[in-house]
Amino acid sequence: MSAALARVGPALGVGLFRYLPILLLLLLWLAATRFDWVSTGVLPPLPNVLVSGYDLVTEGDFWVNTGSSLYRGGTGLLISIVVGGALGIAMAWWRPLRYVMSPIVEIFYPLPKSALIPVTALWLGYGDTSKILLIFLGCMLPVTIGAYNGARGAEQTLIWSARSLGASRLQTLFDVVVPSALPEMLNGVRTALALSFILLVASELIVARKGLGYLIGFLGDGGNYDGMFAVVLAVAMLGFFADRLYLAFNRWVLRWRE
């Protein structure tokens, strides 16, 4: 027991030392509002933010909007991963498709994805489907390009070996090409994950009647800055933990690699 403590102790110390700057910033926030360096109308005191965050969480408003945001983001992202990944691998695998799709991908890739917000609103209104379509369209290409580069990088000798050992074309695709495409595709998915948060929160801020982005705008417009700051921090934490969770998932999926 004490041996475990002896290991945990220093690790805790190191962690504390590492994240001390964040703690200092929070202290600065406390001090700034406590000693009236800034007006509380501009920066609400941290304790108030925490209290109103607690209220929001217990009242259930927060969960309804979180649920709707997660549903939109998750569905859009899932479709973009499936369609984008399949398209990227298919482009690497089948030459005619590559010739048809690569200029189209190249044209659409640099399009600032946020420009799609008014179009999806025009097509599908302000509800869930317009957000899902937006996130699908916005997040697909990074996945496609990752999967494509990964699949093209599959070692030719591996493919030849698989073929000469009697694997069918389809088997080669699923047992050799797809696994080789995975690492780069997963990198693309990480970009897509970050993009999905940006597009989701922004579109909810701009055109929505539900969701965390909407809740931020709603609280802000009502002058409830304590609540607004609380939800902003909640969204930031959600994004942070989604990324960390994804990285852990990534390591788990790729554990067969060295």
Place this chain on the structure above:
Amino acid sequence: MAGIDQHTLAPSPPERRAFDLPEVARVFGWGLIAWAPVIVLLVAWEIFARSGAVTPFLLPPLSRVLERMASELTSGELFVAVGLTLWRALAGFAISAVLGVLIGLAMARVRFFYWFFDPIISIGFPIPKIAFLPIIVLWLGFYDVSKISMIAFNTIFPIVTATVVGVYAVEKEIIWSARNLGTSERALLWEILLPAALPQIFTGLQVALPIALIVGVLTEMAMGGYGVGGTMQTASRMADSLGVFAGIIEIAIVGYALVKLMAVLRRRLLKWHQEAQEPTTA
């Protein structure tokens, strides 16, 4: 040194363009043919929109969208909108480029700065910074200052991490030889480390620039005002779908041009670097 680990935070190189358009073009001996799918797509848009399968409100024909763009061009609105969006995006990008490289250099050379910024960067990078938009509005108002700050806030993280990773990756032999020859710490930083890390730093900039444009358009949509995002949002509210589609095409052209420009700049600036001698991928 733990902390910013290269695998998780290093920006992946943008558009390692592996698409072999030139290969197709060579086969056919005609550059335009490689772009045929795009042309077919545009023609299909026109035909589909005119077929009556969808209302012109949902998808106006391309020709009418182009007409609209032409009229915006002659009235000068196009230049105002595109110019304002570009100005904000580039101003925010320039601020974060300068600040980001300076912070990155400081982190890579001075322990204190590393200690201070490392947790901030590793937490700040993955969070959706766009959620802070209403707070920035509360602090800085609706005008250019808040839009440009938001753009800089969103683009600085990839630049800082690229700079740190780039400086750490500089070969020790180069640093040792410079020290041996009596280089001062200052000259070492500006004349050895910065140029040697430039390829990585430039990759960070290439990641950041499209983000600047995405966020620029978003801030315009959320806060109003002129600029392509603002005009599109107004058009969308007024059910003016021609305006929305004209905006998409305009901003798509701007985005494409900026990405290409950065690739050209990279080749120019890094002509001396060995990456320019390697078989080109872009």
